[in-house]
Amino acid sequence: MNALTPPALLRPETPASAQGIGERVQRKEDRRLLLGRGQFVGDIRMPDMLDVAFVRAPLAHARLNGITKPEGLENMVYTMADLAGVKPILAASSLPGFKRSVQHPLAHGKVRHVGELVAACVAPNRARAEDIAARVEVDYAELPVLADMHAAMEAPTRLHDDWSDNVFAETRVDRRVAEGSAPTRTLRRQLRTSRQCMMPLEGRAVLCWWDHRLDQLVMYSAAQLPHINRTGLAGCLGLDQGQIRVISPDVGGGFGYKGILLPEEICCAWLARHLGRPVRWLEDRREQLSANANCREHAYDIAVEVEADGRLVGIECDAVVDSGAYSSYPFSACLEAAQIGSILPGPYVMDYFRCRTRSAATNKPPILPYRGVARTGVCFALELMLDAAARELGIEPFELRSKSLVPASAMPYTNITHKLFDSGNYQAAMDQAVAALDWTGWRQRQQAAHTPRADGNPATKRIGLGLAVFCEQGAHGTSVYHGWGIPMVPGYEQCAARFTPDGVLELRIGAHSHGQGMETSMAQVAHSVLGIGIEQVRLVHGDTAQSPYSTGTWGSRCAVMSGGAVGTACQALADRMRAMAAVLLGAPAESLRLEGGRFATADGTAALTLTEIAYIWYRAPQKIPPGIEPGGLEVVAGYKTQPDTGTFSYACHACAVEVDTATGQVRLLDYAICEDGGVLLNPLIVEGQLIGGLAQGIGTALYEEMPFDAEGQPLASTMADYLLPGAGEMPPLKVLHMETPSPHSLFGQKGIGEGGAIAPPAAIINAVNDALFALGAELTECPASPERVLAALASASAAGARA
Structure with a gap:
């Protein structure tokens, strides 16, 4: 079944081709990735950079009685007491009865799982930082451990001291829509799925530095939700969001694992500003397996x-x-x-x-x-x-x-x-x-x-x-995510589309690719609307300074939401360029046909390519008569499903x-x-x-x-x-x-x-x-x-x- 005709909301004028929607186009991004030319956080080096190794809790539940820094290395070890002004992570929900957990970037008062961050150690390289971390002494007072979820809900021990029990939230649904009359059988089972680790090829990674010229924190992070990370980071650090730029370069798989604000991100950001030097943390596989989500x-x-x-x-x-x-x-x-x-x-x-x-x-x-x-x-x-x-x-x-x-x-x-x-x-x-x-x-x-x-x-x-x-x-x-009452509600997904003076189409979207082939599929959408070759399309994403605000990549949303935003923006750009082409060709706008990246008159005797229109706008504006839309060849359009x-x-x-x-x-x-x-x-x-x-x-x-x-x-x-x-x-x-x-x-x-x-x-x-x-x-x-x-x-x- 091949129903490739789009719904009535947007029907591209450009006929189907070997590069448009529905075609099996090879991924544009694969060449650089297969040749080792991708750029991941671990590939980025900065002068005077420090690496971080964390002291992680060896116990699942314990009071922190004290932390002793190695003598002579005190200025290379940081605990929560040192992180002045840093607020804890609060991920609340407005669901009735939801209990808030307070998660400090570094443990405060007690630790609640093996691998929780206790102290951050910095050094010119990771090996030296790990040596320092090994010399930090922590005095723990062990507490009863809640390792089984059913037992935890009935246990007198409280994971969070101010809670009445060990349940974040409870929900109930009870619906009946019909009454049956035939004889029935009832089967009952107790079923379980085991806890897993999340295994993207690339672990989590963070590199932060403070741009003194712009008075701005710059954070490179292997993240799925750059704008959401910026929002959470600003709240924890007490900065306005304009003071933070989050860049997600190439990301080696996400799957949800890279979809949260990390305590490690908060620590690296604070250290970079405090020390005035770039600070990096690269997760190793043992950390991922034993300590993280x-x-x-x-x-x-x-x-x-x-x-x-x-x-x-x-x-x-x-x-x-x-x-x-x-x-x-x-x-x-x-x-x-x-x-x-x-x-x-x-x-x-x-x-x-x-x-x-x-x-x-x-x-x-x-x-x-x-x-x-x-x-x-x-x-x-x-x-x-x-x-x-x-x-x-x-x-x-x-x-x-x-x-x-x-x-x-x-x-x-x-x-x-x-x-x-x-x-x-x-x-x-x-x-x-x-x-x-x-x-x-x-x-x-x-x-x-x-x-x-x-x-x-x-x-x-x-x-x-x-x-x-x-x-x-x-x-x-x-409406769906507002109902969950969590601090992330998707709205209109946006795309900023613009032509450069030489006719390259830049698409700026807020979602970020970590293996979905978005550089290719978004170019196919643009091709279906504008008719230009996908090699003429450049996707810009993963940078809060350049891309529109977005809740990011999660929930199987990119093809629909980002694809819809790209299609809408390209159509708006086509409409604007149609008006320009009509004036330049001396023909009614409605009579022009957009095919193969060019506007042509009905009789085919005259035509202008989109590249030529872009050249005229930027390089030969003397040819543009009065009354043309002054916004030029750049539009921002929003989209969500209806x-x-x-x-x-x-x-x-x-x-x-x-x-x-x-x-x-x-x-x-x-x-x-x-x-x-x-x-x-x-x-x-x-x-x-x-x-x-x-x-x-x-x-x-x-x-x-x-x-x-x-x-x-x-x-x-x-x-x-x-x-x-x-x-x-x-x-x-x-x-x-x-x-x-x-x-x-x-x-x-x-x-x-x-x-x-x-x-x-x-x-x-x-x-x-x-x-x-x-x-x-x-x-x-x-x-x-x-x-x-x-x-x-x-x-x-x-x-x-x-x-």
Whole structure:
């Protein structure tokens, strides 16, 4: 299905070409990145620069009785007592009952997780700074540790002394829209997703210096939200935002990990101003694994009620998210858990939905919204329950889902939690994914593989099939985030578009790329409107001094919001240049055709290229008659979806796995994805996003886990302990695209950047459970490590023996 005609709001005059919207254009940025010509924070060097190493807490919960600096090195070690005038990080929410956590850049009073910053040590190089840090003596008084989220909510110990309990926030949803009458069955499970680290190729990095000429702090940071970081930094340092310039150069992956204000950023900024020298911190992998933000730790006590034919009647759920020790700016500690209550129903129709969520505070690093945010856990919980129901009823899982998926005829559809699904055909996506996997063929191979061996013993290599369906809200608007009550509300996304005197089009946007290929896709949008070659387009972003204010890159919003802003700005620029061309050509403006980057008269006898118009404006203004718009060839345009509830992409993932019951190993045999991202700006880039997301989802499903012991100590602090999927773990893959245009976006595009990571844990664990079903074993937690698979088999065997 290729619906590449944009909605009525903006129809480019330039006909489709090999560079426009919908074309598989190779990424412009790849050449410099592959040749090592990218510029990351770690590549930037400044004269007289100091490196920072931090003293980090070795205990998860302790009072600070005192800090002793090494003798003779006192002026190279800084504690919170030295950071005069620096305010703590406060990431609050206006949700009823939300409790604020106070996070000082350096520990004040006590530490609340292993790796919390206690002191900052500066030296001409990192090795020397680390030597100084090793000589700092800290007197800790240990406190009881809250390492388990359920126990923490009931414990008398308080993580934050002024709290009444250890819960950041609690939400409740209770909705019924219909009354059923058919006989039903109810299934209940306790499900969990394990805590993970977030693993961009590049760690977090900061370089700060004070520009005395402009009386301005300049901060280079590997950040997804430069303007939001500036806002938070200004509040903590007591500076006005004009005194701070945040620059995000090339960023080696973000995934949400680089979407918060860092204590390290605050420390480096204060030190740079205090010392009058550039100050840099580059995160090493051990710091990242053992000390910094985590993700994904959810627990669900969930029940689903279904009719005998599989129709979903309702869901009841009590969900807890381990939010760690602090609420991170700007998303706050409530976002992950509170979203469960609004998105758990997924793409299904049901009679009732009841959900309670809690954000538990524990002695672990703060939890952040990782690629897919709460959707990965929600998809895992609901889709595992639907497969369990299908097994209980003896029907195929896709047959059960067909009874409850929102039908295409109902679009646009407002679901039970008031989410407005803009467009789509969920049934068709599932049908195509099932067919692409060859579900029937795999069922036949499964039957043959499960035939008992000649010695009568069961086969040890078992095949299982699984699928998962989800929908993803992207490009969230003002009303959505205002409702969360957090200190970040998106408004109009803006683009400043201008032609240079030689006809190069500069696009300045506030969102920042950390692997999404925006330099290419935004140029394709400009080409579709103006007809100029994408090599003639330059994208400027990641610099608060040059780019319009933006809440940045998160929530699958760039294609929709930045793409919409670029399209709107280019159209405004085209309108302005049309008026100029009409005067210069002596023809009515409405008669001019814009094709191939040139305005031509209706009879084709005269034409002006956009480059020629730019030259005249800047270099030959004597040719411009009076009355022309004096604003010239530079416009700033704003855009947001209408309505501003965002877009809903969706997909079905289906897979076949092999489970070795002797070793517990799980191997992916085949995988199929059918997704609908509306009109795809660049299908090649979309596929890259899907494949990268799939790799991360495979990590969640099978490998990645950050365990903590009872004392809050991280147990996977090196890459020898924290497992990541590699190329060898990627399965044979089929990717199918549906393109149902969104009526809410400028070109019909939908946000899709996070989608690849949402469904794999559910689809893969469903396949594992399908493989083990005849043995009475079932997994209720991911990752499906060999230990968990063998434990499930042992439990089933013991239960069978008891029976």
